[in-house]
Amino acid sequence: MNPFLLKNLTLMLLAGCILAWVSCSKSTHPSSAIASDSPLSTNGTIEVTAKLVEIPDGAIFKRDLYDYATILKYEVLKVHRGSIVSNILYVGHYNPWKSRGAAADKRVKGIGGNLDQFRAGQTHRMALDVPIDDFFMGGIVNKYFGQNTGPLYWAVWTNLD
Amino acid sequence: MTCLTRHSKPDPFATHLRDRCAGEWLRKLRSQAVPWIWTFILIGLWTRGVALDAWSQAADSNRDALFRLTDEVRRKGWIVFSGTTDRGDWDLFRMRPDGTERQKLVDMPEYNEGGARFSPDGGKMLFYRLPKSDELQNNEYGTGELVIARFDGSQPMVLGRDYPWASWSSDGRQLACLTPKGILIVDSDSRQVIWRLPRQGIVSQLAWSPDGRWFTGTADHLGPFWNIARMNAETGEIGALSETDRYNCTPDWVADSVRIVYARGIVPQVGGWAELWVANLDGQPPQPLYAEEGRHIYGACASPDLKHLLFTRSVADLTRVDHRDTTMAIIRWADTPMRGDDGSDLRRRLPKAPTGPRLDLGPGWEPHWTSIDLGQSVPISMIRSKPPVSVRP
Numbered sequence: 015m016n017p018f019l020l021k022n023l024t025l026m027l028l029a030g031c032i033l034a035w036v037s038c039s040k041s042t043h044p045s046s047a048i049a050s051d052s053p054l055s056t057n058g059t060i061e062v063t064a065k066l067v068e069i070p071d072g073a074i075f076k077r078d079l080y081d082y083a084t085i086l087k088y089e090v091l092k093v094h095r096g097s098i099v100s101n102i103l104y105v106g107h108y109n110p111w112k113s114r115g116a117a118a119d120k121r122v123k124g125i126g127g128n129l130d131q132f133r134a135g136q137t138h139r140m141a142l143d144v145p146i147d148d149f150f151m152g153g154i155v156n157k158y159f160g161q162n163t164g165p166l167y168w169a170v171w172t173n174l175d
Numbered sequence: 176m177t178c179l180t181r182h183s184k185p186d187p188f189a190t191h192l193r194d195r196c197a198g199e200w201l202r203k204l205r206s207q208a209v210p211w212i213w214t215f216i217l218i219g220l221w222t223r224g225v226a227l228d229a230w231s232q233a234a235d236s237n238r239d240a241l242f243r244l245t246d247e248v249r250r251k252g253w254i255v256f257s258g259t260t261d262r263g264d265w266d267l268f269r270m271r272p273d274g275t276e277r278q279k280l281v282d283m284p285e286y287n288e289g290g291a292r293f294s295p296d297g298g299k300m301l302f303y304r305l306p307k308s309d310e311l312q313n314n315e316y317g318t319g320e321l322v323i324a325r326f327d328g329s330q331p332m333v334l335g336r337d338y339p340w341a342s343w344s345s346d347g348r349q350l351a352c353l354t355p356k357g358i359l360i361v362d363s364d365s366r367q368v369i370w371r372l373p374r375q376g377i378v379s380q381l382a383w384s385p386d387g388r389w390f391t392g393t394a395d396h397l398g399p400f401w402n403i404a405r406m407n408a409e410t411g412e413i414g415a416l417s418e419t420d421r422y423n424c425t426p427d428w429v430a431d432s433v434r435i436v437y438a439r440g441i442v443p444q445v446g447g448w449a450e451l452w453v454a455n456l457d458g459q460p461p462q463p464l465y466a467e468e469g470r471h472i473y474g475a476c477a478s479p480d481l482k483h484l485l486f487t488r489s490v491a492d493l494t495r496v497d498h499r500d501t502t503m504a505i506i507r508w509a510d511t512p513m514r515g516d517d518g519s520d521l522r523r524r525l526p527k528a529p530t531g532p533r534l535d536l537g538p539g540w541e542p543h544w545t546s547i548d549l550g551q552s553v554p555i556s557m558i559r560s561k562p563p564v565s566v567r568p
Contacts, residue, residue: 075443151354151374151379
């Protein structure tokens with residue numbers, strides 16, 4: 015075999031292996047491209063990656079029989095789908111003391127995600143709807159009441175990024 | 176001083192002297208103490224007598240006050256409420272406001288029924304039914320299937336789940352329903368939507384004022400928590416009537432269309448007990464009407480003549496209803512604010528408030544007071560009678 019051809023083939027094979035390895039290793043990371051049939055892609059009208067700025071005192075509490083949504087403040091890092099008017103979003107999460115995988119119930123269906131617990135500073139990838147009142151009719155705890163929050167968003171799917 | 180040891184012999188003179196001294200001392204003490212003892216006994220008996228007399232008078236007074244209250248409300252229409260049956264489901268019952276003539280009004284064995292309200296003309300009644308497997312909840316009963324029947328529960332029509340939190344218009348020809356997309360005004364006969372309003376954050380327990388000018392309900396977006404809202408039925412303008420620093424719910428109009436009675440709720444991190452309060456459209460601060468330190472007060476309803484208040488008392492938070500600890504009671508509005516018990520916090524907050532009289536009516540939930548004469552209607556069984564008519568929107 016032509017040594018030049020052999021060398022090129024070897025290089026191409028090596029490059030292919032490296033690409034395959036990089037591709038495989040990336041696919042295990044949560045922030046990788048989301049499959050088109052993922053709940054993040056198929057739910058809501060907006061999809062963002064955003065940093066949870068803070069959890070106000072008393073915004074998340076567990077009290078039996080109280081089903082509620084709480085408003086949390088996010089700083090948007092990337093918009094994957096849809097459009098938003100500000101890079102600060104105020105997002106309502108249903109029964110935030112539950113893991114997202116266990117948050118859906120008889121009253122609120124179709125929500126979920128892989129986030130176990132809300133912690134300030136986390137980065138979340140979320141599928142959202144807006145305004146919250148069109149998608150949730152229940153008690154809302156809004157510790158940002160009185161501030162200029164703009165529209166309140168409704169978290170349909172929330173993954174830890 | 177005489178000192179006796181184990182080995183010393185007792186001195187007979189000393190012993191005699193000691194016994195004599197002791198005897199004299201005892202005799203002296205007895206002669207002086209006896210009058211005092213008798214004095215104490217007599218004072219004790221007198222005090223006890225006075226106390227017993229006062230207690231007896233107080234008991235008589237309380238009993239008389241309770242009799243008077245019972246007598247006042249005896250013939251003032253009917254109370255319709257949900258109660259449990261031996262089967263374990265919730266049916267609609269009726270009784271006189273004094274607790275007599277308690278009997279079943281609507282009987283659907285496969286369902287839990289609640290939220291009964293009579294049309295203003297008294298001809299019809301609406302209520303909700305939920306599958307027996309669904310627990311009754313203060314915040315959710317209005318999302319069940321709407322049923323409209325004659326005032327006596329006969330001729331029920333099941334309208335389904337598309338009419339949540341329905342409330343009669345002042346003429347009984349329309350229903351206001353609270354849906355996620357807004358407040359729908361629906362013709363009660365044709366089920367056609369006549370007009371709609373944005374719900375402006377109202378989430379449950381919608382009620383149309385008797386004069387037709389206002390809505391009330393439990394609402395978001397009027398404070399950090401949920402509040403009692405009043406909304407102009409024409410313009411949609413909305414405002415909070417309750418304090419906005421806590422969780423409030425179960426509002427209901429008073430017949431004057433100016434006042435709203437409601438449950439002033441708790442702050443979850445702090446705890447406490449839901450209390451019966453009244454808010455006013457004229458902008459005055461809301462006022463307490465009745466509170467206890469061991470029970471939550473929900474389901475407030477004023478009598479049609481505005482003189483009495485009907486409510487439920489429950490140990491558990493009434494988001495989920497437990498028939499074992501949910502009872503109904505009536506007080507006189509003129510006696511408010513009233514303390515239901517002598518708890519120290521309530522005594523501090525309402526030092527001049529009386530602690531009664533309160534007429535206890537036994538188990539029941541979400542009562543409604545009507546001046547309509549329900550006569551001698553018989554309970555309607557959806558199983559034994561012909562099946563209800565189902566109407567699709």
